[in-house]
Amino acid sequence: MRASVILRYVGSVMLCVSAFMLVSAVISYINNIDSGFYPLLLSALLTLTLGAFPMLFVPRATSISNKEGFSIVVGSWVLASVVGMFPYLIWGGEFTLINAWFESVSGFTATGATILNDIEQLPQGLLFYRTSTNWIGGVGVVMFALVILPSLGTSRMSLSNVELSSLARDNYRYRTQVIVRILLVVYVGLTVVTTLALKAAGVRWFDALNHAMSACATAGFSTKNASIAFYDNAIVEMILAGAMLISSIHFGLIYATFLGKKNNIFRSEVVRTYIVIVVISTLFIATSLYGADIFPTVWESLRYSFFQVVSLFTSTGYATADTNLWPPFAIVILIFVSIICACAGSTSGGIKIDRALIFCKILWARIRRQQHPNAVIRIRVDGVAQDSDLLNSVVVFIVAYLALIFMATFTNTLFGQDIMTAFTSSVACLGNVGPGFGEVGSMGNYAEIPAILKLQDSFLMLMGRLEIFGFIQLFFLKWWK
């Protein structure tokens, strides 16, 4: 492993982060040099120096190994979170060291959990910066690294091994440069369209841009204390739900659909399963809400249940209602979708519907094998037989994922949290969802939880974003040899 090469490419990601800090500083400057200007400007300078320094000395690598690729991706995420704290720390307010770290990790992992009690007190520049961390994190710091690194030859793909799950990677039939173009076109295009639609729906420009960036990253940072409930506008909710739904589908499939290719979202078994679950969950929750007299009309029950299902299923975490007050049946469904989350190859987190689908097929195959011991049963997704390595890795991932949730729940309860808060905060952080239930409900935040649990939750967010094993490997000495 060449540490200097890793530093160089992590440095290039720092340069991207510093560019967004500079843009945020410009917004502060335009906004009569608000209190966020100097923190953002100084942070941009510090990050720029940190990022540019390795580039001064380390030459471009003609090839990078798989291990180096992993280290660059994980290092980028961790270091982006570290430098991402600077504007918060310098600005002060509610941001202590732990709070700034939590907010920064939550931003870059596109989780959207916050420790802020009063989001609206932040200056506009800092609000924009906060959302931009979502936007960068949403598509992955890796993508920026791929854009910046145009000459890595055949080893380019190793950078995306961590960020894109192996299932998503298999779905791609393109070279890495094409993947980058696909991500850029879909991501930027979707953000622009959502911003314009929100503006047309009556949201002011600044909020429209921020919410569009956050929705397309399926992250969930809002510029309002009440999140989307602030607008109480069905059209705004539908626009954001649309953006979240599209962003939670494999970007390659979206691109292929636009190009009219055969391999599109309408033919994808995964997307079909995903949409069916969204519809069924919405109907179940709406029925329970209407039955429990939470909302007076069927339309309102459908409206709120659809938005919350999409928000949590896509791992965004926006809120239009206090879901803590909903019936237990609705809460259980919302927790279920928070664990599963949307498609691989999108900006969402969680186990991902691809794995859940394969896991169900493995279970079904097991049952069939009990009935027909000599049968050769192949597990297929979209008609393609999956190899045993992939099936094993799916099962191992799901088991590891659930084990982590239970371990984190155990620690949370050790520090005095009630069972609902303890369990759902673990689910929400590992799945990069953001809000859970109980103290950390859709209208609550993570401000009151103990500092040590904030640290634990921030590590869960990183693990969730880096698909668990990518992050864990860094802590093994053998890895570095």
Added chain:
Amino acid sequence: MKGIGSRVTIGFLSIVVLLFASGVISLFELGNLSNDTETILSTSRRNLELAKDMLSCAHEHSQATIHIALFDDESQRDVCRRAMSDLEGKLAAARNEALDASRLDSLSVSVTRLREVSESYLFTPTLLTTDTLVVSKPIAINDSFAASGKKWYNEQYKVVYDDMVDQIQSFMTHIHSSLAPRAEQLNKNAYRSVAPVLISLVVMIAIVLMFYYFIRVYCVNPIVRTNQALSDFLTYRLPFNVKADLRDEFKELADNIEKLIGISRLKNS
């Protein structure tokens, strides 16, 4: 970026520029902090002075009123008017300088009421034409005048006066209590002025460590390896081969050494 010299120079310069920038921002924030502190202290001091002056004026007005109402002391009429005028002047000044002028509304009402009460009794002709009174008579001569004045003072003037004094004291208390949130704000500002330097120091430590690592890998190691290769050549006549990825001046140095070896071989042959 060409040349190890320019790389090292830029490395050092970036550290200097960063330290300078963080220092400037810290100084700027410290300047703001200093100004805020000075403003808060001077405003607080000025408000206390105004409150104290208002109390003095009120006291003076009360004394003058007693002299007029009880002893019919004509010489105190001017004193009474002047004290009221001063009191109103101080109140106006306090309103102008107050951050939240609405807090002085009730005091303004009290002062106005005091003026109305005192003027309606002391400076109206009815007082002079009261049938039982002879204004110019000395106090000892006319006990009913004093009794009437005392009654008015106790029942009307003193009620309004006490209320006004309470309002002034409340204003003084408010000045003290308003310092707490401002002190908290100052505390935040103080944090803001220190944070840039602290964070810059942490970043500097990281950069210096990186600098050390890069200098070692890209400057020291090539020299050591080149020297090793040259020693091997001179001692054991091994082929001159530097086992390192050389760049910039180090590559030129290795190439030149090779040329030198080539020339010396030619001369020897």
